[in-house]
Amino acid sequence: MTAIADIPAQAPVRSLGSETTAFLLMTAMLLLLPLTGIYPYFVMQALCFALFACAFNLLIGFGGLLSFGHAMFLGTAGYVTAHVVKEWHFVPELGIVTGAAAAGVLALVTGLVAIRRQGIYFAMITLALSQLLYFVFLQTPFTHGEDGIQGVPAGRMFGLLDLENPITLYYVVVVIFIGGFVLIHRAVNSPFGEVLKSIRENEPRATSLGYITDHYKLLAFVLSGTLAGLAGAMKVFVAQNASLTDVHWTMSGEVVLMTLVGGLGTMFGPVVGAFVIVAMQQYLAGFGQWVTVIQGLIFVVGVLSFRRGVVGEFAALLRLNL
Amino acid sequence: MNQALYAQLLVGLINGSFYALLSLGLAVIFGMLSIINFAHGALYMMGAFVAYFLLNLLGLNYWWALLLSPLAVGCFGTLLERTMLHRLAGLDHLYGLLLTFGFALIIQGVFQNYFGSSGLPYAIPLLLQGGFNLGFMYLPTYRAWVVLFSLLTCLATWFLIERTKLGAYLRAATENPVMVRAFGINVPLMLTLTYGFGVALAAVAGVLSAPINQVRPLMGADIVIVVFAVVVIGGMGSIMGSIITGFSLGIVEGLTKYFYPEASNTVVFVLMVLVLLLKPAGLTGRTA
Numbered sequence: 001m002t003a004i005a006d007i008p009a010q011a012p013v014r015s016l017g018s019e020t021t022a023f024l025l026m027t028a029m030l031l032l033l034p035l036t037g038i039y040p041y042f043v044m045q046a047l048c049f050a051l052f053a054c055a056f057n058l059l060i061g062f063g064g065l066l067s068f069g070h071a072m073f074l075g076t077a078g079y080v081t082a083h084v085v086k087e088w089h090f091v092p093e094l095g096i097v098t099g100a101a102a103a104g105v106l107a108l109v110t111g112l113v114a115i116r117r118q119g120i121y122f123a124m125i126t127l128a129l130s131q132l133l134y135f136v137f138l139q140t141p142f143t144h145g146e147d148g149i150q151g152v153p154a155g156r157m158f159g160l161l162d163l164e165n166p167i168t169l170y171y172v173v174v175v176i177f178i179g180g181f182v183l184i185h186r187a188v189n190s191p192f193g194e195v196l197k198s199i200r201e202n203e204p205r206a207t208s209l210g211y212i213t214d215h216y217k218l219l220a221f222v223l224s225g226t227l228a229g230l231a232g233a234m235k236v237f238v239a240q241n242a243s244l245t246d247v248h249w250t251m252s253g254e255v256v257l258m259t260l261v262g263g264l265g266t267m268f269g270p271v272v273g274a275f276v277i278v279a280m281q282q283y284l285a286g287f288g289q290w291v292t293v294i295q296g297l298i299f300v301v302g303v304l305s306f307r308r309g310v311v312g313e314f315a316a317l318l319r320l321n322l
Numbered sequence: 323m324n325q326a327l328y329a330q331l332l333v334g335l336i337n338g339s340f341y342a343l344l345s346l347g348l349a350v351i352f353g354m355l356s357i358i359n360f361a362h363g364a365l366y367m368m369g370a371f372v373a374y375f376l377l378n379l380l381g382l383n384y385w386w387a388l389l390l391s392p393l394a395v396g397c398f399g400t401l402l403e404r405t406m407l408h409r410l411a412g413l414d415h416l417y418g419l420l421l422t423f424g425f426a427l428i429i430q431g432v433f434q435n436y437f438g439s440s441g442l443p444y445a446i447p448l449l450l451q452g453g454f455n456l457g458f459m460y461l462p463t464y465r466a467w468v469v470l471f472s473l474l475t476c477l478a479t480w481f482l483i484e485r486t487k488l489g490a491y492l493r494a495a496t497e498n499p500v501m502v503r504a505f506g507i508n509v510p511l512m513l514t515l516t517y518g519f520g521v522a523l524a525a526v527a528g529v530l531s532a533p534i535n536q537v538r539p540l541m542g543a544d545i546v547i548v549v550f551a552v553v554v555i556g557g558m559g560s561i562m563g564s565i566i567t568g569f570s571l572g573i574v575e576g577l578t579k580y581f582y583p584e585a586s587n588t589v590v591f592v593l594m595v596l597v598l599l600l601k602p603a604g605l606t607g608r609t610a
Contacts, residue, residue: 066416113595116602120358120415121554125598128551131544132591139584249547253423260420292431299424303417304409 053270055227061265064200069130075247077229082242103229111221148243263309334576339472342568347523357418363542369528399521441536557604
């Protein structure tokens with residue numbers, strides 16, 4: 001049995017050199033982007049999804065846990081942030097923290113239930129739980145049902161940064177994204193991350209070595225859920241609303257697609273995947289439902305003959321560690 | 323007890339029929355191929371659409387549809403297995419889920435392009451129109467037929483797998499495909515046909531559902547997630563387990579709709595959580 005995301009694990013040498021270079025390159029590109037005159041909204045949106053996908057990849061790529069309900073963390077954090085900012089007049093930074101914390105608590109509760117089963121069952125349980133939450137959000141009054149929470153005020157972050165200004169907002173999003181990315185990188189390359197990878201490769205063996213694997217899986221689930229929530233909270237300020245689309249299971253499918261396209265288990269894959277998919281949706285919007293068909297085709301091609309994803313193939317070609 | 327309660331019970335029993343047929347198909351496919359067929363909902367929808375096409379393009383009535391639609395969708399399924407799914411043998415099971423998810427997106431997307439999201443009507447066949455007055459409630463004939471027919475299909479499937487020689491080969495191949503192959507049985511062919519058969523069961527559910535729920539491109543999208551919850555609750559340990567769990571959960575859902583309608587969408591998921599907390603392997607599951 002070949003484990004999911006097995007290929008990056010066989011990457012030649014474990015050196016951080018290529019990763020650091022790629023990271024610096026990415027950061028520089030993101031920081032300099034506003035100077036090019038590209039409309040920052042697209043990039044901000046893509047960055048929200050990129051963080052979301054990186055958080056998702058932490059579970060699947062490094063822990064071998066396919067969560068098919070990750071939209072619940074994105075969406076819950078979005079609703080909570082939008083609500084506390086709009087109705088309770090929280091300052092943006094507190095709103096984001098509250099949203100991410102809510103997603104973290106949700107991840108703790110759902111994780112406790114979901115890690116009781118493995119593999120495909122784990123995927124089905126997370127999917128069912130997210131659908132449960134979808135119906136809850138559809139019916140509770142504070143989410144305003146189909147309308148969602150509209151017109152969330154941007155406000156001033158730390159009393160200084162005016163989020164109404166697109167450039168300021170852009171840099172705030174970049175900083176949060178980089179922060180989340182670095183945190184995931186640290187987690188993956190820590191002793192915790194090594195145990196997580198060993199669980200992915202062979203869980204019974206990790207258990208026999210004395211690790212309580214459920215604790216590691218739960219911790220990874222909570223970390224991933226919280227960071228997905230951070231992405232959802234950030235997205236509220238970019239889109240200025242929170243809506244049901246972010247909790248629906250199709251969103252959970254999209255994050256899988258982003259990660260698969262970019263490269264499961266690679267650091268930069270989810271980022272590239274998120275940009276590809278968001279760009280695709282942007283530019284193919286006129287094709288209506290054909291976008292769904294194209295996404296399905298990408299899934300099929302990705303699973304059948306492109307399992308390493310864009311970044312994975314690239315890294316394998318150049319024998320790099322990305 | 324009153325009319326409304328009986329009506330909801332009947333709705334529950336009918337939904338239970340669909341859950342049973344769909345989770346049974348999933349169980350059959352999972353047993354042999356170790357694949358969670360995410361495309362199951364889309365193929366259920368295809369079953370209904372094939373019935374619609376047969377009627378409106380070829381003038382073939384419901385009874386033909388009940389025979390031809392599972393056959394057509396089953397053939398489509400075998401094609402998918404032969405050309406794509408079988409390539410995943412030996413890979414992590416999760417890839418099967420992702421590939422069939424891709425199938426689901428493609429199939430649903432194509433139908434949405436041509437038919438939008440609204441429902442197409444499909445008339446109840448003449449023979450099954452009308453109903454009986456049972457004294458305490460009015461029972462529409464077609465609804466009784468759906469419950470009866472799906473129950474019979476489920477039991478026939480159970481008999482085929484648990485009580486016939488073919489079923490014995492299937493079960494043996496699930497345990498040890500290499501050994502069964504050594505006995506000269508064509509296991510790859512069996513895998514293909516099993517997928518086709520499981521898919522055909524979904525199409526049967528689709529045809530049965532067409533006159534009740536109308537024919538819609540997204541009719542399978544949401545039901546499949548409920549069926550996954552049913553599967554987690556039942557545990558997919560046994561064929562009979564899927565059937566019983568499917569019907570029972572439909573009834574539970576119907577009762578919830580009567581006593582506490584707000585929770586009717588979520589009750590199956592809540593039950594799933596409870597079962598997982600108390601009995602992680604599911605009600606009829608064999609392994610933890």
